[in-house]
Amino acid sequence: MGLNITGGVEKVNGNEMSYSDFVKKYLSKNEPVVITGLMADWRACIDWAFDDGRPNLQFISSNFGNSKVQVADCGSREFTDQKRFDMSVAGFIDHWLKLSSMEHGNLYLKDWHFVKEYPDYTAYTTPLFFRDDWLNLYLDHYHMHEDHDTYQKRDGISCSDYRFVYMGAKGTWTPFHADVFRSYSWSANVCGKKQWYFLSPEQRHLVFDRNMKNYVYDLFEEVDDTIFPNFKKTVWLECTQDQNEIIFVPSGWYHQVHNLEDTISINHNWFNAYNLSWVWDLMLRDYKEAREYIEDIKDICDDFEGLCQRNLAANTGPEEASLALARSPMGIPGRIMLKHEFSDFFNFMVRFSFSNIVQLCHLAKSSVSAKWRSSCTAQHLIFNLESAKDIAIKMKHTCLSESHSTSLDFRSVLEEPAFLELCFQLERTYAFIHDKHEVISDKKKFLMDDLLEMGLCKLLSTVVCNPENLVILIDDTLQNLVISPQKI
Numbered sequence: 001m002g003l004n005i006t007g008g009v010e011k012v013n014g015n016e017m018s019y020s021d022f023v024k025k026y027l028s029k030n031e032p033v034v035i036t037g038l039m040a041d042w043r044a045c046i047d048w049a050f051d052d053g054r055p056n057l058q059f060i061s062s063n064f065g066n067s068k069v070q071v072a073d074c075g076s077r078e079f080t081d082q083k084r085f086d087m088s089v090a091g092f093i094d095h096w097l098k099l100s101s102m103e104h105g106n107l108y109l110k111d112w113h114f115v116k117e118y119p120d121y122t123a124y125t126t127p128l129f130f131r132d133d134w135l136n137l138y139l140d141h142y143h144m145h146e147d148h149d150t151y152q153k154r155d156g157i158s159c160s161d162y163r164f165v166y167m168g169a170k171g172t173w174t175p176f177h178a179d180v181f182r183s184y185s186w187s188a189n190v191c192g193k194k195q196w197y198f199l200s201p202e203q204r205h206l207v208f209d210r211n212m213k214n215y216v217y218d219l220f221e222e223v224d225d226t227i228f229p230n231f232k233k234t235v236w237l238e239c240t241q242d243q244n245e246i247i248f249v250p251s252g253w254y255h256q257v258h259n260l261e262d263t264i265s266i267n268h269n270w271f272n273a274y275n276l277s278w279v280w281d282l283m284l285r286d287y288k289e290a291r292e293y294i295e296d297i298k299d300i301c302d303d304f305e306g307l308c309q310r311n312l313a314a315n316t317g318p319e320e321a322s323l324a325l326a327r328s329p330m331g332i333p334g335r336i337m338l339k340h341e342f343s344d345f346f347n348f349m350v351r352f353s354f355s356n357i358v359q360l361c362h363l364a365k366s367s368v369s370a371k372w373r374s375s376c377t378a379q380h381l382i383f384n385l386e387s388a389k390d391i392a393i394k395m396k397h398t399c400l401s402e403s404h405s406t407s408l409d410f411r412s413v414l415e416e417p418a419f420l421e422l423c424f425q426l427e428r429t430y431a432f433i434h435d436k437h438e439v440i441s442d443k444k445k446f447l448m449d450d451l452l453e454m455g456l457c458k459l460l461s462t463v464v465c466n467p468e469n470l471v472i473l474i475d476d477t478l479q480n481l482v483i484s485p486q487k488i
Contacts, residue, residue, distance in 0.1 A: 003197065003219060009239035009247070014038040014127065019433050020376070022129045027184075027274050030250040032198060032237070035129070039188060039244045044123040048264055049191035053243055055167070055264050057093045065090030067117055072108045074172050077217060082108070082175060096169055096262075105169025108259075112165040114266075123165075124266055127246065130186050131429050132380075133270035134352055136161050140425070141418040142351070144344050162269035168259045175217050176207070176256040179249065182278040183269040188246040192263025198237040201252035206230040219256050251278040273387035280391045283345065284398065343406065346395065349388055350408045350464050355423050356384045357459070357477050358414075359430065364481050373482055376434040382482060389474040395467035407465040414460075 011034040026033045039045050048056055067089045076083040087095075092109050099105055114123065126133070138144070139161045162180070166187075178201075179185045187194075197219055199207065207215045209227050216223055216231060223231045240260070241247050249255060251271075271279050360381045363372050372378055413419050459477070464470050
């Protein structure tokens with residue numbers, strides 16, 4: 001069955017587009033786009049590719065060959081993904097180089113955490129449009145999974161980041177999927193060419209089976225009408241991504257990708273205030289599915305809610321998230337564990353809200369007039385807090401509002417070295433995006449002394465134990481600083 005392709009993806013020059021243009025046209029509308037002109041000065045584009053566009057595999061093998069990575073066998077299916085196994089980068093490249101010019105590759109290196117492994121080798125600079133990355137910024141300073149009894153530095157549950165390098169010969173491909181957490185993603189071709197096929201979130205239901213449990217694996221296999229009765233109604237976009245082009249994949253867009261040439265790409269998954277609702281909605285849906293799956297053991301389980309959270313469903317996109325198949329503590333097989341539970345996500349929300357409040361207070365303290373409230377940075381921070389508040393309200397109306405065993409108080413969080421760094425990096429991010437506002441010089445002094453000077457003693461004594469507390473905190477902050485500001 002051929003795909004009903006009705007259009008392509010817009011291509012724009014990134015040097016001719018402002019951050020606000022990107023937000024208005026693509027981020028807030030959740031529309032894909034191909035961006036050119038942003039990779040010319042990347043070290044990866046110089047070191048990892050020859051002038052004729054071929055990948056410089058020898059350079060990568062010589063400099064990074066000892067790394068252990070995951071490799072997908074594109075010819076072997078395992079559940080909803082391709083079968084994966086571990087290899088060294090050098091071993092993977094040796095296999096690649098043995099292919100004749102007439103052969104298509106079957107092994108595809110995926111999800112290589114290159115940035116974390118080689119922090120001193122600056123392969124690229126994250127483009128301006130993707131800098132507001134809450135997921136990776138947080139993971140640079142905290143573990144999303146905070147159970148220290150089970151945490152291991154490089155295990156499959158506590159992920160280090162969502163910045164990846166992909167490498168594959170002509171013919172390798174990624175099966176049909178939507179990205180982990182329903183995050184945004186961006187993918188930059190250092191060399192090679194990819195073909196993308198996109199399905200909008202509004203058509204999601206058309207690619208699932210009658211029970212809405214399983215979706216199509218390969219768009220170009222024969223799709224059985226009796227299993228997927230609505231697939232023939234789908235309408236598709238397609239796009240060819242060339243070397244030195246970056247594609248933005250919005251939240252919830254299902255896609256399948258084929259390497260038309262030997263290809264190396266750099267990929268990030270990320271989310272921020274614009275797609276936070278997508279992340280939460282997926283988590284809630286997965287929670288409900290996990291609960292339904294084990295409902296029959298509720299009466300014999302001492303911690304049913306905890307078990308539900310540990311056994312969240314798998315449809316967040318395991319092919320991109322490196323999720324680990326695991327048995328639950330109750331011995332229930334076949335479920336897939338997400339890297340974070342709701343309590344971890346809630347802690348993430350609280351710390352990010354605290355950090356945005358700190359930035360907003362800093363703007364208020366350092367400004368000489370009330371015009372600071374209309375600045376791009378202030379409006380950005382206010383939008384962030386309002387988005388966090390919206391998610392907290394949704395959380396408040398579920399059983400999850402009572403499922404948190406930890407609490408975060410503002411003063412203690414301000415003492416965390418990791419939080420100081422998170423604030424500093426967030427401040428730098430928004431200074432870079434919006435230009436020219438004063439960056440905190442002495443972080444700790446500001447975080448304590450200046451907040452007291454501003455008369456925000458109540459803020460410092462705030463303790464957040466549940467979503468309702470977070471809603472009140474954000475409301476109080478916006479009321480005091482933005483709606484009815486006190487004199488500083």
